Amino acid sequence: KAGVTQTPRYLIKTRGQQVTLSCSPISGHRSVSWYQQTPGQGLQFLFEYFSETQRNKGNFPGRFSGRQFSNSRSEMNVSTLELGDSALYLCASSLHTDTQYFGPGTRLTVL
Amino acid sequence: GNSVTQMEGPVTLSEEAFLTINCTYTATGYPSLFWYVQYPGEGLQLLLKATKADDKGSNKGFEATYRKETTSFHLEKGSVQVSDSAVYFCALPNDYKLSFGAGTTVTVRA
Numbered sequence: 695k696a697g698v699t700q701t702p703r704y705l706i707k708t709r710g711q712q713v714t715l716s717c718s719p720i721s722g723h724r725s726v727s728w729y730q731q732t733p734g735q736g737l738q739f740l741f742e743y744f745s746e747t748q749r750n751k752g753n754f755p756g757r758f759s760g761r762q763f764s765n766s767r768s769e770m771n772v773s774t775l776e777l778g779d780s781a782l783y784l785c786a787s788s789l790h791t792d793t794q795y796f797g798p799g800t801r802l803t804v805l
Numbered sequence: 806g807n808s809v810t811q812m813e814g815p816v817t818l819s820e821e822a823f824l825t826i827n828c829t830y831t832a833t834g835y836p837s838l839f840w841y842v843q844y845p846g847e848g849l850q851l852l853l854k855a856t857k858a859d860d861k862g863s864n865k866g867f868e869a870t871y872r873k874e875t876t877s878f879h880l881e882k883g884s885v886q887v888s889d890s891a892v893y894f895c896a897l898p899n900d901y902k903l904s905f906g907a908g909t910t911v912t913v914r915a
Binding site: 727737739742749750752795 | 849894904
């Protein structure tokens with residue numbers, strides 16, 4: 695089975711721009727979660743979707759949003775980028791247990 | 806909510822040394838417990854898990870036992886290799902998300 699895929703792998707944006715990241719879960723997995731990883735803050739939870747419904751959201755400003763499509767693929771969007779948004783964004787999928795499987799991440803650099 | 810506290814590094818070892826990374830948890834009930842590993846430039850990989858008390862998870866020579874008496878899930882490996890150099894995270898589920906420890910950076914020298 696193919697693993698979790700994330701596109702693009704690397705992105706460079708400038709302050710004020712917006713960005714969309716994509717995640718394709720493992721086939722059959724209906725839950726998709728997003729995390730932000732930075733050296734200073736570690737791994738922080740952004741949001742989780744199951745069957746197109748957001749079930750939980752982390753403590754991030756409204757500039758961070760996400761959605762899930764009927765095929766379980768998910769996107770997250772960050773508007774009005776700030777320097778502090780530079781991070782590795784990780785997507786994870788799970789079947790119906792607590793076990794999450796992670797993708798390789800998207801490295802976002804904001805200049 | 807559920808949370809984990811993980812021994813922070815960095816930890817530097819010589820090849821074939823014994824590795825242990827401490828992890829303790831606070832939880833309602835007995836949730837599954839996980840260890841994830843992150844190699845340089847990569848995402849997180851599930852290393853092992855335990856789903857109930859007294860379970861032992863194992864993979865690639867690593868082991869961890871779910872101990873409810875001490876609320877711990879320490880990671881151990883008897884003989885590390887250079888290829889084990891990575892960041893290790895302890896985690897547990899918490900309301901549709903995983904709560905992670907701060908991560909322990911392990912460097913193994915040849």
